[in-house]
Amino acid sequence: MEKIKSALPKLEALYNSRGDGCYYKLQQSNERGAFLVATREIQTGEVILIERPLGKQPSEPTPALLQQREVAPLLETMQRCARTHGHLTGTSRYPPEVRHALDRLTELQTKEFVLKSPDLGAIWKLADSHRCAEKGDRVMIDGLKSDAGQKLNGLEGQVVGIDEKDKHRLAVELSTNNSKGTKSNKKSIKRENLKTLGGILRTNAFVDNHETTMLIFKDLSRINHACGDAANVIKICDEKDRAFVLARCDIASGQELLIDYIPGEKEEDRLDYLQMKYNFRCQCKMHTYM
Numbered sequence: 001m002e003k004i005k006s007a008l009p010k011l012e013a014l015y016n017s018r019g020d021g022c023y024y025k026l027q028q029s030n031e032r033g034a035f036l037v038a039t040r041e042i043q044t045g046e047v048i049l050i051e052r053p054l055g056k057q058p059s060e061p062t063p064a065l066l067q068q069r070e071v072a073p074l075l076e077t078m079q080r081c082a083r084t085h086g087h088l089t090g091t092s093r094y095p096p097e098v099r100h101a102l103d104r105l106t107e108l109q110t111k112e113f114v115l116k117s118p119d120l121g122a123i124w125k126l127a128d129s130h131r132c133a134e135k136g137d138r139v140m141i142d143g144l145k146s147d148a149g150q151k152l153n154g155l156e157g158q159v160v161g162i163d164e165k166d167k168h169r170l171a172v173e174l175s176t177n178n179s180k181g182t183k184s185n186k187k188s189i190k191r192e193n194l195k196t197l198g199g200i201l202r203t204n205a206f207v208d209n210h211e212t213t214m215l216i217f218k219d220l221s222r223i224n225h226a227c228g229d230a231a232n233v234i235k236i237c238d239e240k241d242r243a244f245v246l247a248r249c250d251i252a253s254g255q256e257l258l259i260d261y262i263p264g265e266k267e268e269d270r271l272d273y274l275q276m277k278y279n280f281r282c283q284c285k286m287h288t289y290m
């Protein structure tokens, strides 16, 4: 890894000098959402993309977050669980209250960081596999299928509580701008149709080289996961948190780009960790026949 890091300036110069355009395109599938596909043959070691993050936030709770009143009971829940089950990485065998605590802590922290990103519009376009909105959260409506619902997809708002008439839905206050200014407009929406910034962060974040910062990217965050040798690309960050994505083997045109989200994670913890952090059951070729 150190060898690649020292080669980054040379790789960047090479990447900037090549005149043959982008090496991948974005596609969409019903099962695994958006993904990237190679549009030409790529050789081992070639740089596929270099990009700066759209947003970032510290991996651990900041002192400002720790001072918030609602945070102490959430941390207490997580610490109690860690005492009973061991360290809180690598497994989804935790009780629902721990998952809830994780959801809330991430959501609260995104208010201090991701919500203030100048690229917020691009961040909202990323996927949210968690769908864990609660009262007070900024949300975006997503995935409504009916004709009327489709018109609401992409609108932003804030959850103001549970819908009194239907406890399975949340009341969302949309802010609609019109010629007379901002008008209040409440809608009743199922949680599964609401993206949150915390959910987006957890679904899409990669850590920096020191594992202290979570970073989200416009293109890198569209690359789906495959475990270990089933992955054909790797990423490495430079000191400015820009991600370099390199081919770790030869990639044929038309092949999906795949990255290991959890390099170094032990095999026995992998499926649980992917489920907890990204909320999917891994179907890569290492796990298809399990």
Ligand SMILES: C[S@@+](CC[C@H](N)C(=O)[O-])C[C@H]1O[C@@H](n2cnc3c(N)ncnc32)[C@H](O)[C@@H]1O
Binding pocket: 031, 032, 033, 034, 035, 126, 127, 129, 203, 204, 205, 221, 222, 223, 224, 225, 226, 278, 279, 280, 281, 282, 283, 284
């Ligand atoms: C970082 S995003 C990747 C891009 C995403 N497919 C999209 O639509 O934007 C991670 C999410 O993609 C999906 N995903 C990625 N790799 C997958 C895999 N091997 N099997 C199933 N779903 C996967 C899961 O929904 C996961 O939470």
